[in-house]
Amino acid sequence: MSKASLSSYLRDIRFPFCAGCGGTTVATVFLKAVQELGHKDFQGFVFCSGIGCASWIPSPHFKADSIHTTHGRSIPVATGVKLVRPDLKVVVFGGDGDLVGIGLSHLIHAARRNLDITVVMVNNMIYGMTGGQVAATTPMNVKTTTTPYGGFEGSLDTARLVATAGASYAARWTTAHLVQLRESIKKALVTKGFSFVEVVSQCPTAYGRRAGFKNAGEMLLWLKEQSVTFDEAEQLSERELEEKIVVGEFVSRILPTLSERIQTVLRKAKKQ
Amino acid sequence: MVNHLTSGSHFMRGNEALAEAAIVAGCRFFAAYPITPASEISEHLAKRLPQAGGIMIQMEDEIASLASVIGASWAGAKAMTATSGPGFSLMQENIGYAFMTETPCVIADIQRAGPSTGQATKCGQGDVMQARWGTHGDYASIVLSPNSVQEMFDLTVRAFNLAEEYRTPIILLADEIIAHMSEQMVVPPLEEITIVDRKKPKSTDKAFFDGDGVAPMPSVGEGFNVTVTGSTHDEFGVRFTADPKIHRVLVTRLVEKIRSNVELLADFEAVNVDNCEVGVVSYGCASRAVYEAVEMAQDRGIKVGFIRLKTIWPFPEKAVEEMAQKAKNIIVPEMNLQQVFFEVQRVVKGAARVTPVNKIGGGEMVTPEELFSVIEGSVGER
Ligand SMILES: Cc1ncc(C[n+]2csc(CCOP(=O)(O)OP(=O)(O)O)c2C)c(N)n1
Ligand code: SF4
Numbered sequence: 001m002s003k004a005s006l007s008s009y010l011r012d013i014r015f016p017f018c019a020g021c022g023g024t025t026v027a028t029v030f031l032k033a034v035q036e037l038g039h040k041d042f043q044g045f046v047f048c049s050g051i052g053c054a055s056w057i058p059s060p061h062f063k064a065d066s067i068h069t070t071h072g073r074s075i076p077v078a079t080g081v082k083l084v085r086p087d088l089k090v091v092v093f094g095g096d097g098d099l100v101g102i103g104l105s106h107l108i109h110a111a112r113r114n115l116d117i118t119v120v121m122v123n124n125m126i127y128g129m130t131g132g133q134v135a136a137t138t139p140m141n142v143k144t145t146t147t148p149y150g151g152f153e154g155s156l157d158t159a160r161l162v163a164t165a166g167a168s169y170a171a172r173w174t175t176a177h178l179v180q181l182r183e184s185i186k187k188a189l190v191t192k193g194f195s196f197v198e199v200v201s202q203c204p205t206a207y208g209r210r211a212g213f214k215n216a217g218e219m220l221l222w223l224k225e226q227s228v229t230f231d232e233a234e235q236l237s238e239r240e241l242e243e244k245i246v247v248g249e250f251v252s253r254i255l256p257t258l259s260e261r262i263q264t265v266l267r268k269a270k271k272q
Numbered sequence: 273m274v275n276h277l278t279s280g281s282h283f284m285r286g287n288e289a290l291a292e293a294a295i296v297a298g299c300r301f302f303a304a305y306p307i308t309p310a311s312e313i314s315e316h317l318a319k320r321l322p323q324a325g326g327i328m329i330q331m332e333d334e335i336a337s338l339a340s341v342i343g344a345s346w347a348g349a350k351a352m353t354a355t356s357g358p359g360f361s362l363m364q365e366n367i368g369y370a371f372m373t374e375t376p377c378v379i380a381d382i383q384r385a386g387p388s389t390g391q392a393t394k395c396g397q398g399d400v401m402q403a404r405w406g407t408h409g410d411y412a413s414i415v416l417s418p419n420s421v422q423e424m425f426d427l428t429v430r431a432f433n434l435a436e437e438y439r440t441p442i443i444l445l446a447d448e449i450i451a452h453m454s455e456q457m458v459v460p461p462l463e464e465i466t467i468v469d470r471k472k473p474k475s476t477d478k479a480f481f482d483g484d485g486v487a488p489m490p491s492v493g494e495g496f497n498v499t500v501t502g503s504t505h506d507e508f509g510v511r512f513t514a515d516p517k518i519h520r521v522l523v524t525r526l527v528e529k530i531r532s533n534v535e536l537l538a539d540f541e542a543v544n545v546d547n548c549e550v551g552v553v554s555y556g557c558a559s560r561a562v563y564e565a566v567e568m569a570q571d572r573g574i575k576v577g578f579i580r581l582k583t584i585w586p587f588p589e590k591a592v593e594e595m596a597q598k599a600k601n602i603i604v605p606e607m608n609l610q611q612v613f614f615e616v617q618r619v620v621k622g623a624a625r626v627t628p629v630n631k632i633g634g635g636e637m638v639t640p641e642e643l644f645s646v647i648e649g650s651v652g653e654r
Contacts, residue, residue, distance in 0.1 A: 046493060084347035
């Protein structure tokens with residue numbers, strides 16, 4: 001897809017991402033999804049993002065209202081926006097460090113409340129912007145700048161966690177699943193309630209090099225090879241699964257949203 | 273349906289007065305996390321805000337509370353959070369963010385005895401310097417200090433007005449004693465209460481972070497495509513992470529819009545300052561003892577003047593300097609181990625002898641007798 005066709009969504013400021021960064025892919029697929037949903041521009045959208053490379057996707061590049069918050073706090077800021085303006089489509093972008101490192105509790109609480117927003121998490125399995133420190137999503141044994149002997153902590157299964165916490169929609173894809181990712185983002189954007197799309201992504205600069213990949217292409221290939229569907233995952237042992245990336249929709253359901261529940265509260269209060 | 277507290281006389285607790293004043297001031301979003309001695313504000317607003325068409329939500333922590341208040345403010349609502357020391361500590365990063373992004377909002381800190389969990393139910397005034405310097409980097413804060421239930425009402429309205437006028441977070445620095453005591457207070461006729469709303473942009477405006485003072489503020493969802501960031505930004509909100517000039521211009525302007533308005537922001541009660549041999553500088557609960565102590569001293573023929581700060585920051589330097597022209601002794605009673613004391617000492621530059629009177633622990637107040645004996649003692653020391 002040409003950049004020109006997406007220019008109505010973008011300011012004239014280049015994305016600052018490294019060559020081969022998955023963040024650029026996620027941005028482009030997101031814009032394509034928005035376009036396919038029939039939005040000519042970002043009227044009615046508000047973007048919130050925290051701190052990190054992934055958080056720079058909307059801010060200031062999208063020609064839209066965007067709030068670039070403190071690290072990890074995009075979701076509570078989005079909560080305030082959405083509660084005051086339930087008519088707006090609030091979308092959060094962030095990295096795994098931002099959303100499940102420092103900001104994890106907000107993610108779970110937003111899912112629990114079924115806050116009617118969409119969260120797109122670019123999971124590059126590392127702290128990219130700060131130069132490649134271990135994250136809550138880094139697979140076991142991987143070497144990072146802060147795990148020079150290899151990682152020794154488990155990693156978080158975020159999409160599943162969000163589904164369990166009470167979200168309307170939760171899915172995981174990788175940057176090697178362009179079509180599925182686009183369809184999933186479209187679905188998330190039209191879902192009532194909390195919708196979460198995790199995109200396992202390549203950071204050739206801060207992750208790839210140390211994990212032994214030559215370039216972004218190799219990482220993409222690896223992402224594709226490691227991905228398994230739910231059905232395939234069922235055939236694998238727990239040990240075998242540790243190496244894999246389970247992709248697909250973890251939950252997709254209709255639930256009352258936080259804004260709907262608050263409307264009920266307001267009606268009750270006004271009768272008193 | 274009652275939206276506002278009716279005009280006239282009410283007997284209520286400080287925290288309730290604060291909550292009701294917020295509604296009168298136009299607050300329609302409140303988020304907080306439970307903490308003594310601020311929880312009554314949440315409880316009261318949980319009931320009352322929905323009646324006024326507003327939203328109260330209990331967030332997962334104080335960081336999220338202030339973050340959601342900031343989001344609500346950008347969505348166009350007047351918004352507030354309330355907490356006490358431990359929560360105030362957690363809010364510091366987002367206070368800096370609200371300052372940097374010029375987000376109007378009100379943060380009520382009902383002080384208790386710290387540090388750490390300290391004495392959770394007991395009064396203290398230990399957050400004065402934190403309210404001035406708590407977040408990192410260069411900044412300036414506006415901090416108000418009520419000393420009665422009436423002022424919990426009045427200064428809360430003022431806090432919202434200043435937030436809107438200056439586009440900056442306002443800290444309402446109350447304390448456990450004022451928050452929990454019940455007193456008579458009078459609500460003026462609503463049409464006589466000044467309510468300030470943020471300046472809105474014209475449809476052609478594009479720069480929302482500039483000007484000599486305060487730029488107009490759009491809300492999200494109004495079609496302005498506003499970019500808000502806590503990173504250094506130009507007048508259009510576009511991030512510049514290395515340009516020295518853009519940083520200098522931005523941060524200097526943000527600090528100056530408060531510093532250069534000290535005279536407008538200054539708000540204090542001044543009694544007898546131009547004819548006193550002893551002066552007292554006080555604020556909040558500690559100032560409650562001053563009136564009686566002054567009377568006792570005057571009965572003995574001691575000329576005492578006092579300044580009671582209703583705005584602590586920016587510090588009303590001029591008023592205190594002037595007091596030091598007359599008073600050779602200035603006494604500063606506080607429920608902490610000397611905070612405003614050092615500020616007074618800095619300002620008077622040796623023109624007067626500054627004596628601290630401090631009490632911490634158990635929520636015990638400085639008594640009028642204690643204060644009187646220091647006043648009396650200081651006269652002999654001249
Ligand atoms: C409170 C706070 N702690 C630490 C940082 C430093 N910091 C900047 S970006 C970042 C993490 C970025 O990682 P992630 O969210 O995964 O995004 P990525 O850069 O990988 O896309 C950190 C820790 C900060 N800005 N604020
Ligand atoms: S450091 Fe990694 S995540 Fe950040 S822009 Fe470069 S490749 Fe992308």
